[in-house]
Amino acid sequence: MGENQPIVGTLVFEMPGRLTIPEIASINSFIAGIPQVALPEGTHVSNYLVPSPLVGQVSADGKAIAAIVLFDDVKAAKPFSNGKSPIAESVAAIRSAMAKAQLDGHVGGLAGILGDLIGIFQNINGTLLYSTVIVVSIILILVYRSPFLWAIPLLVVGMGDALAQAVVYFLAKNHVVDLNGQAQGILLILVFGVGTDYSLLLVSRFREELRNYENKYDAMRETVRAVIEPIGASAATVAVGLLCLSFSVLASNKSTGPVCAVGVVCAFVAVMTLLPALLLLFGRRLFWPMRPGFGTAHPEEKGIWGRVARGVGRRPRRAWVMGTVLLLILCSFVFTLKAHGLSSGFTQRTDAVIANETLARHFPAGEGNPVNIIAPAAQLDQVLQVTLSMPGIAGASIYTGSAQGGTGSLAPKIVDGIGEVNAVLSDDAYSAAARATILTLRAHLHSQVGADVLVGGTTAIDVDTQNASHRDRNVIIPIVLFVILLILMLLLRSVVAPVLLIASVVASFVATLGVCALFFNHIFHFAGADTSFPLFAFTFLVALGVDYNIFLMTRVREESKRIGTRAGTLKALTVTGGVITSAGVVLAATFAVLGVLPLIFLAEIGFAVGFGVLLDTILVRSIIVPALVHDIGAKVWWPSKLQHDPAVAETSL
Template identity: 40%
Template sequence: MLLSRKQPPSRGRLLKWAVLLFWVAVTVLAVPAASRLADVVEAKASAELPRGAQSTKVEELAPRFPGGELAPGIIAYVRPSGVTAADRAKAEADRRALAAVATKPIAPPQPSADGKALMLHVPLTDDDTLTDKAEKLRDQSQANAPDGLEIRLTGPAGGALDVGDAFENVDKTLLIITILVVTAVLLLTYRSPVLWLLPIASAAIALQVSNAVVYLLAEHAGLYVADGMAAILNALVFGISTDYALLLLARYREELRRHPDRHRAMGVALRRAAAPIVASAATVSLGLLCLLAADMGFNYALGPIGAIGVLAGLVVVMTFLPALLVIFGRWVFWPRIPRPGDTPPARGAWDRVGHRVAARPRLVWLGGLAVLAALASAALGINTGLDRANFLTTTPSSTIGERLLAEHYPGGQSRPLQVITDAPDASRVTTALREAPGVARVQDPQPSKDGGLTRVEVVLDDPPDSAAAKLTVRQLRRTIPDATIGASTASSIDVADAQAHDRKIVIPLVLGVVLLILIALLRALIAPLLVIATVVASYFAALGAAWLLFRHAFDFPALDIQVALMGFLFMVALGVDYNLFLVSRVREEVGRADHRTGVLRGLGVTGGVISSAGLVLAATFGVLGVMPITMMVQLGVLVSLGVLLDTFFVRSVIVPALALDLGPRFWWPGRLSTPEPEPSATPADHART
């Protein structure tokens, strides 16, 4: 009899176990590939050059020459009182010892005119082993050095070694710090000893899947993975996965108070949370894919890699996390377990904020915009373009070596230009280079292996990062059009030009994509335009506030040229998320009540979860601040400030104030912009009045 009363398990009750087993299998398969992501990081300096630029063409033509792509290591031996016989013997011993590492014979050490320095030029090939070869140069030169002789490795190889040392083991450290920070925020949010584990597990699986897919595409499809990209992917995947998890958890907890069956509650929660979460993922991933229109190699590659991370987070949170929550049951929320019939929490802080905003909405949004404008005004004094001396947060050894050489040799000695021309034009181009102002020395031409091209190294009078050197290169390109000029100062010029191009192309594309998604989700025009405008305003405010910190707290002389675009992309795509979560919920609530009530109820219901999500995302990007790379520190600070500003000020104060001030017109031209007429008053109503 008891057996006959048992009901067969429903498809939904079995599905959760199937989903769990599926993700266990995927994770087991993904971990080995994900662990090999570092193997496909392309450390070559040439990989980040802009597509189609002269400096890129020089690198592309390099394999046609003996020795291939050049990335010499230049060892400086400096004694202020003048080099001694022991110093010369040391440099000569290094030359002989390093012959096996060099790609061609090493010339004897070159003495400076003042007799205080020696320079050893070790030709190396710019490939994936460059850092290892540079380390051998450094170790050999530092061994058995005479007392009082300062020895520094500089040149492209020295710079590559500095970067390699900076990134060594940093990805694992950042991941550990990120997990600890996210865990702390989740514990503060839910005050549950168990619940925090589920979003962390979801984010960890999404990161493993992302890393595995990126590795496979890099290994088999030629996807470019640059130094530092793994750190950005960690922050993006952990931040956005946790955000989506928090939103789903909030909806699920609401439905658990309405439905005795947790499977039913999860089904309703998924349906109601799907639209804003999917729209958010579409906004961020399509915004990132706009980088495919970029010229810079790093920007171009970050687009698909970032989109992979976002989509992985979406799929895991919308499948694995619901299965895990339903399997664990209600007790996972202990000690605050939601039960059917429980009344919602009492009016909280965000309800009080909403009612204060509603008292004088126009004054609030005007005052809010004035605050944003004041912060943004600090951005007017931004200096852009970090030189190599400030690439790392500490002074790199190669920069010290470069300064030493500049004191005793022509300024461009450590990083010469590479000039390539057709063989018939070689003598004319070489003569023009020698006669050009600003050129200190032109080395002997080197023919290509097929005899069709000629390459020469050109040393400038001025340091490579100086304005004078950049002016010289631009003049050389104008006066010698038959030459293709790359490396050193020429590469810096091409990178700056490409970044300017990317900003002009990518920023309008991102705004257009985000606007279209908001219009489709909200079925309105005014609301999306206002949301976009407030997010852009918060970006410029964050940029101004970040610049004040960089100048007066971090003592950075300039903003890295990549940070403005990267910061805008993450700020707009991610900043729109929270406004999207708020406004989509407001729209839902307005459909059930009048406009004012819907706005206040939407803010009150979403305020807590969006604030927690903002803290998580700000914290994950803020972790980039511990990196030794100045660009990463600046990007982390800018995005963290922007997310916090958008979460706690723009989204919670300015956007509700605009919605309340405009009234139903906020939803124009959608159906909510025309409120239904109130029913006619009855005699009893008049009597009560």
């Protein structure tokens, strides 16, 4: 229309009984005074509103009053000098004024939801940082059983996070990436998760080499030589997988991918530079009271993972068949996953959620989120007639510039020959029924009026977002699989092994979605999942799941050169089982921390990645993959020379 689309806020006031005339007058007086509510820096709410009269509308049952407030999206996009959002500050100020006036009022609509979201994300770093540090510290203390060692990886990962935050800030300031709250929250969790994983692998190998070398520098030299390839490949796999999100048509996905990829690279740099230096500085005494002495026995061979390896070696085919059957059972529940969008994005009943619920009790459910139909001025009457004839539409009017719509003597607002019709949905704007109404409305308007008629608004955005999410899923998932497969082929110099690993993590991903469906539907009682949930879950689970297989298979390849594939597989499982499982627990726990935020999308991602990593670590990497490799033998390295090397021929075992 030649002007920006306002951000709709809905004020709703509710009384237990029918409103009296004095109560109606008092509420209308309060509504009229909304523009004068004070904001920071000497401004008022009126500075960020679209000029329009504010009028309260009494519900048919006489128990509620609602009013629509239109925020100017351009003015509201410019933050205050302290960085705070005018939308969030306006919503908070209006809510505070309601409380002071002792009115049972709430602020909903898109403005209310944005106010709640911005309030959550303003404190996201502190909440996540403290929770993550506590969780990781406890796990590291239990893993290392040392009063000092646990602090070193935590310090290194903290430095990696600081580096990542600085790099992302620089990129965002120079408009290379767009930073949002979603990316900001996942960045911190991801850096702490993968950084701690890489630290565990390096520290474990250093402790192992201290038993083989008397000189700590020789031990570290061998450690770095051994871990640089798997950790580097792991970081590359995760970073490249996340960068594939750049192919998304959704801005939130485009920003999350590169931002998180930066975090992975920074974690890798910190672990491979600062951690070796600190370990060399303190040497063996850092491991007190369990110092790894030169020439002492490796405890892993007599531990639980030695027994697991021997069990896999005795009946490998039975192990991988039973493990695969369990995965398939979990996969069968994937069809019950409801990834069709969320009616509410909050795990708690925020003020905006309460406002929308109150509005739905007393007004048409879509009252606070009107449908905006843009059309040539000459066709507005026809658009209005078609819209009013549609099922699922509670009412419609031609936009006159007033927040409450307009009838009678008010003339339509026309800009550059374009006008607008506002419609109210009968169903909740975030419901499946409302989305179906939008699709039908678009089809009828395009066929009866013309293809230049555009249907927008909150529900229409949801419909378009769903379509974009489906497109992203179909495009990005094959790209991620192809890129990761190439990295694995280069790393393992094989075709069979990478295909095997990719198949295993994809099966683990589908099984995780099946478990998510069970928990979301029957335990957490979520209304569903966001349409982008499968794509995010896939990207993180496949990239991170391949990590543990990389850690295992690079060690299998290393041992296979000396003692053969089958024996090498069991040796690799024995010596890496503990550290990889610990890494999986750390990563699962860090992603589970996302559950402290009252946002369903992040809680679902946290659960999916947490459970998926544990499933991949405990079942896929510990049982299925080693059993399959043991069963296949040296042919798993086809077409590399390793499959033909007489020193590792399986017949010699």
